[in-house]
Amino acid sequence: MQVTEIPELLGDYLGVPTATAQVILSLVVFLMVLLPVMLLSRGKKSITVELVTIFLAECALVGIGWLPFWVLVMTAIIVALLWSKLGADLIGGD
Secondary structure, three states: OOHHHHHHHHHHHHOOOHHHHHHHHHHHHHHHHHHHHHHHOOOOOHHHHHHHHHHHHHHHHHHHOOOOHHHHHHHHHHHHHHHHHHHHHHHHOO
16 A cells, blocks of 8 residues: 555545545644644744644655645635734734
């Protein structure tokens, strides 16, 4: 069995499409990676560590084919928009 076959097997076992099984497995990997990082990096500056962890996990999941590439792109766009809003608030003072 290869890693790329796991979503198909899970989809067959649960009776759901392969895309749904890929999302379920991706969420499991996110939780396995992100929860320990969140517990170890408690504090005000921990969001940067958590974002880096999310991007690394997404890159790994895109690489093995469990997550579509557009999810990684949309996450990067959303984070960039949030950071630009933060920067505008810091400069503008609102």
